[in-house]
Amino acid sequence: MSAPDALLRELRRAVGDAHVLDRPEDLLVYELDGTIDRSLPDAVVFPDGAEQTRAVARACRAHGVPLTPRGAGTGLSGGAVAARGGVVLATARMRRILSIDPVERVAVVEPGVANIELSEAAAAHGLFYAPDPSSQKACTIGGNVAENAGGPHCLALGVTTNHVLGMEVVTADGEIEWLGSLGPEASGYDLRGLFTGSEGTLGVATKIAARLLPAPDAVVTLLAIFADVEAASETVSAVIGAGLVPAALEMIDRVTLQAAEAGLRCGYPPEAGAVLLIELDGIAAVVDEQARRAEDACRAHGASEIRRASDPVERERLWKGRKGAIGALGRIAPNYYLLDGVVPRSRLVETMRAVGDIAARHEFPVANVFHAGDGNLHPCLLFDEREAGATARVLEAGAEIMRVCVDAGGALTGEHGVGFEKQRFMPWLYGEADLENMGRVRGVFGNEGGFNPCKVLPEGTGCGETAGHAGAVAAAGPGAWV
Amino acid sequence: MAGAVAAAPLLAGRAPEATVAPASLGELRAVVAERDGRTLVPVGGGTQLALGGAPRGRFALLDVRAALDGEIEHEPADLTVIAPAGVTLAALDARLAQAGQRLPIDPPRAPEATIGGALATGTGGPLRTRHGPPRDFALGMTVLRADGELVKAGGRVVKNVTGYDLMRLWCGSLGTLGIIASVALRALPRLETVDLRFRADSLVEGRALAERFARADLRPELFDLIRDGDGWRGIVRLAAGAVAGARAVASADLEACDEREYLAARDLGFGPDDALTLRASCPMGMIAEVAGAFAALAPTRMLARPLAREARASWEAGAAPEAGALAETVRALRAALAESGGDVVAERLPDGCRNAVEPWGRPRAFRRMAAVKAAFDPDGRLNAGRFVGGL
Numbered sequence: 001m002s003a004p005d006a007l008l009r010e011l012r013r014a015v016g017d018a019h020v021l022d023r024p025e026d027l028l029v030y031e032l033d034g035t036i037d038r039s040l041p042d043a044v045v046f047p048d049g050a051e052q053t054r055a056v057a058r059a060c061r062a063h064g065v066p067l068t069p070r071g072a073g074t075g076l077s078g079g080a081v082a083a084r085g086g087v088v089l090a091t092a093r094m095r096r097i098l099s100i101d102p103v104e105r106v107a108v109v110e111p112g113v114a115n116i117e118l119s120e121a122a123a124a125h126g127l128f129y130a131p132d133p134s135s136q137k138a139c140t141i142g143g144n145v146a147e148n149a150g151g152p153h154c155l156a157l158g159v160t161t162n163h164v165l166g167m168e169v170v171t172a173d174g175e176i177e178w179l180g181s182l183g184p185e186a187s188g189y190d191l192r193g194l195f196t197g198s199e200g201t202l203g204v205a206t207k208i209a210a211r212l213l214p215a216p217d218a219v220v221t222l223l224a225i226f227a228d229v230e231a232a233s234e235t236v237s238a239v240i241g242a243g244l245v246p247a248a249l250e251m252i253d254r255v256t257l258q259a260a261e262a263g264l265r266c267g268y269p270p271e272a273g274a275v276l277l278i279e280l281d282g283i284a285a286v287v288d289e290q291a292r293r294a295e296d297a298c299r300a301h302g303a304s305e306i307r308r309a310s311d312p313v314e315r316e317r318l319w320k321g322r323k324g325a326i327g328a329l330g331r332i333a334p335n336y337y338l339l340d341g342v343v344p345r346s347r348l349v350e351t352m353r354a355v356g357d358i359a360a361r362h363e364f365p366v367a368n369v370f371h372a373g374d375g376n377l378h379p380c381l382l383f384d385e386r387e388a389g390a391t392a393r394v395l396e397a398g399a400e401i402m403r404v405c406v407d408a409g410g411a412l413t414g415e416h417g418v419g420f421e422k423q424r425f426m427p428w429l430y431g432e433a434d435l436e437n438m439g440r441v442r443g444v445f446g447n448e449g450g451f452n453p454c455k456v457l458p459e460g461t462g463c464g465e466t467a468g469h470a471g472a473v474a475a476a477g478p479g480a481w482v
Numbered sequence: 483m484a485g486a487v488a489a490a491p492l493l494a495g496r497a498p499e500a501t502v503a504p505a506s507l508g509e510l511r512a513v514v515a516e517r518d519g520r521t522l523v524p525v526g527g528g529t530q531l532a533l534g535g536a537p538r539g540r541f542a543l544l545d546v547r548a549a550l551d552g553e554i555e556h557e558p559a560d561l562t563v564i565a566p567a568g569v570t571l572a573a574l575d576a577r578l579a580q581a582g583q584r585l586p587i588d589p590p591r592a593p594e595a596t597i598g599g600a601l602a603t604g605t606g607g608p609l610r611t612r613h614g615p616p617r618d619f620a621l622g623m624t625v626l627r628a629d630g631e632l633v634k635a636g637g638r639v640v641k642n643v644t645g646y647d648l649m650r651l652w653c654g655s656l657g658t659l660g661i662i663a664s665v666a667l668r669a670l671p672r673l674e675t676v677d678l679r680f681r682a683d684s685l686v687e688g689r690a691l692a693e694r695f696a697r698a699d700l701r702p703e704l705f706d707l708i709r710d711g712d713g714w715r716g717i718v719r720l721a722a723g724a725v726a727g728a729r730a731v732a733s734a735d736l737e738a739c740d741e742r743e744y745l746a747a748r749d750l751g752f753g754p755d756d757a758l759t760l761r762a763s764c765p766m767g768m769i770a771e772v773a774g775a776f777a778a779l780a781p782t783r784m785l786a787r788p789l790a791r792e793a794r795a796s797w798e799a800g801a802a803p804e805a806g807a808l809a810e811t812v813r814a815l816r817a818a819l820a821e822s823g824g825d826v827v828a829e830r831l832p833d834g835c836r837n838a839v840e841p842w843g844r845p846r847a848f849r850r851m852a853a854v855k856a857a858f859d860p861d862g863r864l865n866a867g868r869f870v871g872g873l
Contacts, residue, residue, distance in 0.1 A: 103693075104765050126697070148643045161647065162618055166823055171850075178846045181823020184763035184791045185615065188845035188870040189659075189854050193617065193650025197643050217699035237559055243582060243671035283699055286723035342639040346559035374641040375560075414641040422644075429644060430634065437633040438646045440857040444850065456645065 003042035014055035037078035058174040071143025077419025083454035111142020127212035148197025150415030168207035173446025202445040216281035224298040232274035249373025263328035266321035333382035341405030376414035494536035503545040510549035515630030526599030538867030567598025586613040590752035604654025608704035617653035625660035628859040638666040706747040751796035805838035
């Protein structure tokens with residue numbers, strides 16, 4: 001589908017000539033997000049606020065041209081891909097921090113503000129914004145709201161929906177509305193909660209009120225080294241079983257460790273088979289005691305070494321291998337297929353074993369670096385897409401892994417979203433009546449199919465081509481995140 | 483407990499035609515699917531029957547406790563629990579306690595409330611200060627829709643973005659979109675805590691102390707300020723390890739106390755003699771202004787929960803203000819709170835005030851809320867008339 005000239009004229013009138021792209025060479029960058037599901041849009045527009053966004057939404061609707069919102073394009077489920085072409089609405093010009101109220105601890109920001117920019121602005125007031133996706137230097141708050149993004153520090157504090165108080169949105173049917181509040185509990189249905197994580201299928205947020213938290217009094221990071229993933233997984237259960245809810249509880253497996261060591265020189269011993277990163281925060285006296293209990297659990301499950309850091313520079317060193325892990329995997333293979341399944345914590349050991357078996361059967365190396373504390377796995381199947389049939393095989397292996405997660409009582413996605421990539425697997429979790437019931441929320445926001453098509457729910461026709469093509473296959477390297 | 487329903491209470495002054503108590507989920511489905519033109523008012527523990535407007539038309543109470551009873555499946559290692567919606571919070575707590583865990587949902591009269599009812603009304607309690615609203619604990623739900631279809635969303639893992647978050651739509655919807663049949667919840671480890679009380683010269687001073695506790699990262703489980711006679715007093719619950727830190731930043735004496743202070747704060751406004759109860763959701767910075775407006779109407783008791791951004795006032799029968807004055811106060815507060823998205827909810831209204839005061843405010847995006855109701859209960863069979871704007 002191409003955008004009719006009349007629509008392009010209307011878009012230019014709405015946002016200004018300089019803020020509409022439609023030359024093929026300019027559009028190329030917008031054909032994909034953090035995955036390689038691709039589909040070329042016909043135009044990209046950059047509105048500067050709610051009014052322009054509404055004008056764009058109304059124009060596309062009037063012309064029957066699909067509209068797909070887009071933040072920084074770091075998403076990992078194809079959510080920002082213009083599945084049926086049409087217009088991409090990029091939030092890049094809406095990037096002001098409008099206010100920070102240090103007394104109410106509320107920030108109001110535009111959707112294109114990068115996650116890290118909000119954190120840095122909050123830090124000036126002794127506050128922080130909790131959700132911290134690994135892509136936080138690039139990903140936007142608007143995209144985080146759309147995907148209900150998580151991050152390593154979501155174990156104790158929850159994901160985006162726990163930290164977003166309200167938002168101004170332009171709905172799929174072209175209205176400007178406020179959902180939620182600036183802090184107090186709003187009366188009526190929680191449309192804020194419904195909108196958060198709706199993956200840009202109900203509308204696009206143009207202002208977001210975010211909850212900020214007082215910075216922790218003390219933070220202790222532990223890095224514990226184990227001989228294998230099973231010992232580390234059992235330690236995860238033991239830590240949770242000891243009544244601790246750490247701020248973060250992350251696992252890195254041997255394949256990842258070796259790549260990280262070669263690329264980043266994190267100081268991991270060569271015999272390390274798995275590493276746990278455990279972060280505890282709170283007032284110093286309590287944190288110290290909790291750290292000792294966590295260390296005890298690690299030792300009881302065979303940790304060969306435990307490193308402890310409580311100042312920011314030291315802590316950053318311990319986190320280095322975790323944060324740069326996926327990029328370092330580029331040393332092993334040029335591409336990876338990253339999964340986001342969740343399992344009950346008690347099924348971690350057997351699921352990890354099953355993931356290893358599936359990867360071995362399909363002859364792909366698999367790297368695991370993930371949020372062990374909440375059972376959110378991120379197996380990365382490593383491959384070379386130039387090899388004949390490799391992409392198809394990796395997708396098959398990925399589907400098998402997702403199936404294992406679902407069969408263990410888990411879910412398809414813990415934080416990346418269903419997006420374009422996983423919609424066809426939704427029937428594994430939900431019956432027809434459940435999916436039809438979910439679909440009704442689109443009608444509530446006036447989405448008759450043209451607003452961000454082919455996302456979240458399985459759609460029969462017109463989406464198959466690209467979805468079958470690749471799934472969340474991406475090139476590893478700098479700027480690759482989990 | 484069954485007596486609460488057997489007595490067939492009036493709802494906003496109106497009497498139900500009947501009370502129906504199906505014995506199984508199958509029977510409940512049949513009752514809901516039967517289109518007999520009556521509005522159905524789902525009832526759990528019956529602790530919040532005074533909430534909201536009068537049911538529209540002929541209506542029956544639908545006691546769901548027997549139909550939605552059954553096994554509680556607790557997975558301690560996963561910190562998750564799946565419960566049929568008709569079990570009481572007391573039963574759920576007893577089960578979780580066996581494994582040293584808990585669910586920090588404590589609405590007024592919590593032990594009698596059912597988990598389904600607590601989530602449907604969405605009313606939190608003192609523990610909201612640390613743990614947020616009840617909806618933050620719902621991982622997945624099965625809901626009986628008005629047409630008798632059972633539908634689910636979410637799952638039973640602690641982190642999950644698979645599909646639309648209908649749990650948040652269902653929580654706080656007062657059963658107007660469906661009857662919660664079962665729910666998967668996130669549990670927490672039990673914590674060794676200490677309750678401390680203190681005197682505050684004013685609400686402003688009490689609020690300042692809450693702020694110091696928050697800024698010192700003491701993470702109070704609850705922080706409530708109560709006025710039920712002369713002057714304000716406060717109660718704070720802290721992890722045992724945080725008490726020394728609290729004493730260091732407190733300006734007042736902190737004195738250890740038993741659970742009674744907590745219970746008084748939790749149930750304030752929901753006693754047998756309370757005729758009028760108002761709850762304001764407001765920015766922390768406006769809580770003194772809100773309490774001042776309440777105070778001008780001489781309430782029997784007041785509560786401020788600054789870190790959870792809410793305040794409550796209650797009047798015992800005979801002490802309730804004149805309807806016109808009440809209506810004016812509610813109107814002015816709603817106007818003052820509108821910009822922040824806050825509101826005033828009349829949780830209990832005496833008959834004499836019913837025509838003067840809408841129990842709910844008119845939230846932003848109301849038209850969209852009406853569209854939600856139309857999408858899931860087009861004939862308006864469930865709790866019609868009781869929720870925001872008569873939905």
